Amino acid sequence: EAxxxxxxxxxxxEKKQPVAFWCNPISGHNTLYWYRQNLGQGPELLIRYENEEAVDDSQLPKDRFSAERLKGVDSTLKIQPAELGDSAVYLCASSFGRANTGELFFGEGSRLTVL
Amino acid sequence: DQQVKQNSPSLSVQEGRISILNCDYTNSMFDYFLWYKKYPAEGPTFLISISSIKDKNEDGRFTVFLNKSAKHLSLHIVPSQPGDSAVYFCAASGGSVKGGKLIFGQGTELSVKP
Incomplete structure (x- = not known):
């Protein structure tokens, strides 16, 4: 299974440029998460989707970040314009249902460097 | 406000010995705790978890201990193997941290020397 x-x-x-990241979750997983991991820190949640609905985006900097999950499967995370402080690893994770007591399955991450 | 803290950024142990990784939390409403393991250039992978109604959970060489009164949990790896060398994150959920949101610590980099 992928x-x-x-x-x-x-x-x-370069700073002020746009960037987009794409995520394809595990088949059948209805909950999708975008986390950001800064150097030397643990992952921090940016946004959580249940199917196509964003149910927790309280940590998403909405002035420059946007996300979508059309059809409740794939998701994209966009930054426009990027700032130097956005340099980080952006991790996508998925789970079946809410992961209060379950595990999240993470992708390998997208490492962003803003110059 | 760091609700989950791993105060040791790194730990080095000899192969075959015990590795003990520690984690402290401040939110007494957390009711579930997890440990994730991360190799370089890979995403974190789930290792072991424990509910707040328990004080110990064991899975092979890995045991997690929870001390609710001290708001402290630890991960024991016995015996340690070179392949265990990775960054270990503890995470917590529950209470006001609702709906699948995990709060992660900063991570501890474990190095197991042959």
Whole structure:
């Protein structure tokens, strides 16, 4: 069974440029998460979807970040314009149902470097 | 406000010995705790978990202990193997942290020397 697939794996852009990340969750997983991991820190939730509905986006910087999950499967996370502080690894994860007591399955991440 | 803290950024142990990774939390409403393991250039993978109604959970070489009064949990790896070298994150959920949102600690990098 395929795991969570993310692309691109690496992205280098100049500040003020836009960037987008794509995630394909594990088949059948209705809950999808975008986390951001800064260097030396643990992952922090940006947004959580249940099917196509964003049920928790309280940590998403909405002035420059946007996300969508059309048809309740794949998801994209966009940053426009990117700032130097956005350099981080963006992790997508999925689970079947709410993961209060279950595990999240993470993708390999998309490493963003903003110059 | 760091609700989950791993105060040791790194740990080095000899192969065959015990590795003990520690984690402290501040939110007494957390009711579920998990450990994730992360290799370089890979995403975190689930390792072991424990509910707040228990004080110990064991899975092979891995045991997690929970001390609710101290708001402390630890992961024991016995015996440690070189393949265990990775970054370990503890995570917590529950209470006001609802609906599948996990709060992660900063991680501890374990190095197991042959």
């Amino acid at each position: 795991g969570v697939v993310q692309s691109p794996r690496y992205k280098i852009i």
